[in-house]
Amino acid sequence: MALRDRLSTDSRSVDDSDDLVTKFKARLLEEVDLEEVTDLDLPKRRARLERVLARVLSFEGPVMSSRERGRLIQRIVDDTVGLGVLEGLLADETVTEIMVNGYRDVFVERRGRIERVPTAFASEAQLYQTIDRIVSSVNRRVDESSPMVDARLATGERVNVIIPPLAMDGPTLTIRRFPQPFRMGDLVARGTIDEPLALLLAAMVRARCNVLVSGGTGSGKTTFLNALSGMIPDGERIVTIEDAAELSLQQPHVVRLESRPANVEGQGAVTIRDLVRNSLRMRPDRIVVGEVRGGETLDMLQAMNTGHEGSLTTVHANGAAEALGRLETLASMTDLALPVETLRDQINGAIDVVVQLERGADGSRRVSEVHAVTSSRREAFRTEALTELAPAPFGAPAGTPPTFRHLVLPGTLRDRLLRAGEAVPQQFADAARPSEVPR
Ligand SMILES: Nc1ncnc2c1ncn2[C@@H]1O[C@H](COP(=O)(O)OP(=O)(O)O)[C@@H](O)[C@H]1O
Ligand SMILES: [Mg+2]
Structure with missing residues (x-):
């Protein structure tokens, strides 16, 4: 959650619609099963999310011009498809670790147990795109000259990326989320x-x-x-x-x-x-x-x-x-x-x-x-x-x-x-x- 919010404010100017983005993104994730829509290609996935969001906003959203509404929808959908499969996993509080071993294999740790996630990335390019979005949020990059990145995001998650040829089976991404700091x-x-x-x-x-x-x-x-x-x-x-x-x-x-x-x-x-x-x-x-x-x-x-x-x-x-x-x-x-x-x-x-x-x-x-x-x-x-x-x-x-x-x-x-x-x-x-x- 926090990671996604961070990415969204990093790439765009912060304005007072941030609260709306957070709120309606959460609503969108309630309405749509992201794992289900990852089977669709990107334009179709966007279109589907835009439709659902427009409906939710027309019932529950504040009064706004159609231009404002269009912009809001755009921002939320950008954010939502931004990290692909990871979006749903990051939104799931029970997930403490996300492990991507090449674009076909995604595992998570829940309650101390590792399980395989049924859906993975559509292609290696999509996985690279996601990795780029994550590491660029902390001003780092991953490429042949720096094939390993270990970074702590501003929101506290620890991210490790290692890519071929060092990782034999494709780009490998590990995100460790830390337990909530309960008082x-x-x-x-x-x-x-x-x-x-x-x-x-x-x-x-x-x-x-x-x-x-x-x-x-x-x-x-x-x-x-x-x-x-x-x-x-x-x-x-x-x-x-x-x-x-x-x-x-x-x-x-x-x-x-x-x-x-x-x-x-x-x-x-x-x-x-x-x-x-x-x-x-x-x-x-x-x-x-x-x-x-x-x-x-x-x-x-x-x-x-x-x-x-x-x-x-x-x-x-x-x-x-x-x-x-x-x-x-x-x-x-x-x-x-x-x-x-x-x-x-x-x-x-x-x-x-x-x-x-x-x-x-x-x-x-x-x-x-x-x-x-x-x-x-x-x-x-x-x-x-x-x-x-x-x-x-x-x-x-x-x-x-x-x-x-x-x-x-x-x-x-x-x-x-x-x-x-x-x-x-x-x-x-x-x-x-x-x-x-x-x-
Ligand atoms: N008191 C609690 N109530 C609900 N969930 C908790 C509680 N304590 C920890 N958790 C959750 O359980 C998971 C593991 O917690 P953690 O403190 O890392 O356990 P441990 O150190 O024993 O392995 C985390 O996702 C954390 O948010
Ligand atoms: Mg512990």
Whole structure:
């Protein structure tokens, strides 16, 4: 969506009809299945879209002269056919990645799964035309002398193009869309988390607890990490470290680092681990690592233990307790000689809370459990639930979402929040020991 809007304003002067273009383009896409019309040749496709749009505008459009209307139709149709097959895919919010392998093969990633799109480009020329439109919007070009382009568009998408003879099967285009930057309030509105839990986690982040977000692929870890990072107070120096910069923090003092793969000669790689180590010399207050997958895990744990409390990261695991075991495995990849007890010591010392995310069959994302780590030093991992999901009661209508059940905070965690001047939401407070800020 944003990419298409960007292209439309790039190639034409901006005027106050932009809102109309956006609105009626959306209406047009509701009326017409773009995949269906890509079978038509370009003039027929245009004619079809113009007809539908003229009808929609005559019923729903504002009063305008026929010349104005003609111009508006022109602009919208230009935009709509501009990126061919990609238009419909970019308009589809569930698509996170678009992969074009030559003009006949288009794949998309939806909810972490790759699927083939039934319609592709009409010809190689059409694909080249689309690629040109995209890369010229960021003042780049693709041709024999520069057969590879990797660019980030002004709207945030990352685009990579590589063409023959380097790509053997035709021009290859990869567009990575980044998850929407939901804020914590949006997640409450979507039922991913409830308000008391959001308040508790915000208090924990302010109180510099180290939080680990865990979940499967596409369960919303990065999105949640972004929302959680939004709770870090302004004025703290935050360093974010990612493979592909997906986080979008709003605070004024953020340094964003992105790793880099090796070049074609196999040189020049900069890993997440390199960046974590470098970040320690940058006087960060907080380090936010997009996801730990390997060697960086041990460095991240050490950072969390030594002066960078309140750091955040995510890990791929199926449960809050399992997430700690997963960290142990990942951390041992750096240094196989480290005894297990040492790793446990690091993890017990570093991680305060694990937030587990789950993707529902209906596409919703939910916090399925939140556990505090209560084991210490070299002990085997022990966690205590702060929030669990309670299934909808027996007899409730089908599709009723589960509800969040909150439990009393372990005393150490409660005391830590109180010491930091944070209040404990009443749902997590022990009625017998009312939580109040000590004087
Ligand atoms: N709470 C949520 N509600 C609805 N959709 C979400 C939510 N969190 C993430 N998504 C969507 O799910 C997809 C994957 O999210 P992402 O945060 O990248 O997951 P992960 O990092 O676990 O792979 C994105 O398209 C994102 O917009
Ligand atoms: Mg992610």
